[in-house]
Amino acid sequence: MNEMSQTALHPAAKKIWLASYPPTVPAELPPLAHRSIGQLFDESCARFADRTAYSSMDKALTFRELEQESRKVGAWLQARGLAKGDRVAVMMPNILQNPVVVFGILRAGFVVVNVNPLYTPRELEHQLNDAGAKAIFVLENFAHTVQQVLSKTSVKHVVVTKMGDMLGLKGHIVNFVVRKVKKLVPAWSIPTAISFKTVLGDGAKATLTPADANLDDLAFLQYTGGTTGVSKGAMLTHRNLLSNKDQMAYWLETAFVRSDRPAVMTFLCALPLYHIFALTVNSLMGVAIGAHNVLIANPRDLPSLVKDIQKHKIHIFPGLNTLFNALLNNAEFQKLDHSSLLMVFGGGMAVQRPVAERWHKMTGCPITEGYGLSETSPVATVNRIDIPEFTGTIGLPVSSTEVSIRDEDGNPLVFGEVGEICIRGPQVMAGYWNRPDETEKVMTPDGFFRTGDMGYMDERGYTKIVDRKKDMILVSGFNVYPNEVEEVAASHPGVLECAAVGVPDENSGEAVKLFVVKRDPSLTEADLKAHCASGLTNYKRPKFIEFRTELPKTPVGKILRRELRPK
Incomplete structure (x- = not known):
């Protein structure tokens, strides 16, 4: 041709x-009609002020309220002396505080670092250190994880919010149920932590200086495993x-x-x-x-x-x-x-x-x-x-x-x-x-x-x-990288070598399967699963473990994952 x-x-x-x-x-x-997300946000909040922007547990937040509350968050962060481009981590599920904090960070000229709330201390420590985060906003349910790594990071400001903080009177009931009935808040202690409500109160007394952000400024650091x-x-x-x-x-x-x-x-x-x-x-x-x-x-x-x-x-x-x-x-x-x-x-x-x-x-x-x-x-x-x-x-x-x-x-x-x-x-x-x-x-x-x-x-x-092309495993839409699973599993003293692959799963699309050669003959599946649970968030953990006497390798000794995948 x-x-x-x-x-x-x-x-x-x-x-x-x-x-x-x-x-x-x-x-x-x-x-593009806007030079920054903050400018788009400001225009939308003015244009749609009386509409509901977000709702959670039957509590509505209008665009006007979203603008006001996020302004307080941004002003509070600026008053802490953060500089344009500094990274601020957000570790919470889909609650009203999430968009309030995210847009507050962006409006103030900072960079949002999204964190999976279910991360283990090991995963959280890596992400906070890699990003160089100066502050973190976290739901109290996950504050115990932050507590375990805080001293090993550059985070200076920790803001802790309760599930019901933006739900009005109903919030008191929600907080009681989450804490006392369902017992979803493990004990934690961070002496320097500030409550989200304090941030809103103090932020209301401060003035937000709109960020001079442009299109090529960073808005988010979105963490992903990439190929390695x-x-x-x-x-x-x-x-x-x-x-x-x-x-x-x-x-x-x-x-x-x-x-x-x-x-x-x-x-x-x-x-x-x-x-x-x-x-x-x-x-x-x-x-x-x-x-x-x-x-x-x-x-x-x-x-x-x-x-x-x-x-x-x-x-x-x-x-x-x-x-x-x-x-x-x-x-x-x-x-x-x-x-x-x-x-x-x-x-x-x-x-x-x-x-x-x-x-x-x-x-x-x-x-x-x-x-x-x-x-x-x-x-x-x-x-x-x-x-x-x-x-x-x-x-x-x-x-x-x-x-x-x-x-x-x-x-x-x-x-x-x-x-x-x-x-x-x-x-x-x-x-x-x-x-x-x-x-x-x-x-x-x-x-x-x-x-x-x-x-x-x-x-x-x-x-x-x-x-x-890569060995990535896709569990319910989340990337799981074999190297990370293997690194955690291999840190167990009873493991000689291991390899992780994805196998079909009717619920999650794929699931993690770990092949293991034992160093300690007494090692059990339950032991290893418990060990992995301490270092990997739920979707990354091996669902299946198979013990073998040896693993397939290349002539130079590299483990061949492709030989272990289901044919």
């Missing part, structure tokens, strides 16, 4: 996906997130081809706000369009979740395959009226065709599958919302975004050829925090991000994932 015809077949060379675009979605994004399993902060700028918000907004508009636009849209926020998916698709998009986000603190509590879905006419529902599947098998959910649903967006992990087909049949609203990563803010591709067919692909590149399928040497491949999925666009991160070596590994010379996922593009521009 001559060079000209070879190039003509490269899907990325001609952006052939544009021919498959919905008519209202532009090929390229127009210039060492947790790294993806540097997401205001430009990255505002671009992705606009990219999604154009796609969302196409939902109104099938239905009328509601006066106010209601989003279900069942995904954790510390996860990039909910951060952009729920919180940032919701604020931009004046939507109401219904915050779900614990989506595993299906009875409560179903009641919230019943109570609110949900229009937009971003979720994971595992959550959709659980709801489909819930008798109360099956009885609900789903006529309000406009868009159900599946991401984080592959949506299974049987789940998508059952969902469409039961609710009348198809699941639209998309694809992205922390490093892409997150959405890179998405299927058409105005066409209800389930494609089994990750869809088309969003506006101003290119997908290139490349071989090991970085050369673009032709239609149908499997290679690494590479992404270029305004939503691609600025790099990994303090890790230029790792950044270099994942960025091509021409600016594409190597995802580590393997796939191909068809003649219409739709991309299909077929495998993962």
Whole structure:
């Protein structure tokens, strides 16, 4: 094949996906309307002041209140002497304090470091030290974890909030139940800790100086394992997130081809706000369009979740395959009226065709599958919302975004050829925090991000994932890196060597399986699982352990994980 015809077949060379675009979605994004998330936030809060921005446990927070409370948080942080660009960690689930704190941090010119509240002390210590966090806001349920690592970090300010702090009078009852009845708050002691209510009180007396942030300033350090399993902060700028918000907004508009636009849209926020998916698709998009986000603190509590879905006419529902599947098998959910649903967006992990087909049949609203990563803010591709067919692909590149399928040497491949999925666009991160070596590994010379996922593009521009290049395990939409699991397991004195792989799991998509060669013959599965629980948050822990006399290795002695995966 001559060079000209070879190039003509490269899907990325001609952006052939544009021919498959919905008519209202532009090929390229127009210039961004805001120079920072803070500016967008201020405008939305003024424009939609009397609307509900977030609700939790039946308590509503209007945009006006969101502006006022976040202003207090930002002013309090500035009064502590933090400088522009300093990192502030947020360690809490989906409660009203979360968006108040996050937007307060951004408005004050600081960088948000999202932390999974379920992290073990080992995981938390690494992230706080890597980010160089100066302050942390934490729900009291997880303060005992902060206590264990605080002296080994650069954190100077610890703010502790109670579950009911923003729930009004009902908050006292909630706090009593959480602490005394359900006993969900382990004992903790941080003498220097400040209560969230004190922060709001003191912040009300201080003045917020609006941050002089611009598009290329950092907004978030979003931690991800990347290819090595060492947790790294993806540097997401205001430009990255505002671009992705606009990219999604154009796609969302196409939902109104099938239905009328509601006066106010209601989003279900069942995904954790510390996860990039909910951060952009729920919180940032919701604020931009004046939507109401219904915050779900614990989506595993299906009875409560179903009641919230019943109570609110949900229009937009971003979720994971595992959550959709659980709801489909819930008798109360099956009885609900789903006529309000406009868009159900599946991401984080592959949506299974049987789940998508059952969902469409039961609710009348198809699941639209998309694809992205922390490093892409997150959405890179998405299927058409105005066409209800389930494609089994990750869809088309969003506006101003290119997908290139490349071989090991970085050369673009032709239609149908499997290679690494590479992404270029305004939503691609600025790099990994303090890790230029790792950044270099994942960025091509021409600016594409190597995802580590393997796939191909068809003649219409739709991309299909077929495998993962890296050994990452995907548990309910969360990345689990074998190196990290193995490091914790291998620290047990009874383990000689070990290897972690992903195995199919009907509930979580994949689960962690650990293969172990014993050093101590008396080592049991229960011993090792208990050891792993002390160093790994729940979804990273091995669900299965298999003891072997030896593990498969290369001639130079490297363990071959691929030989241990299910065939």
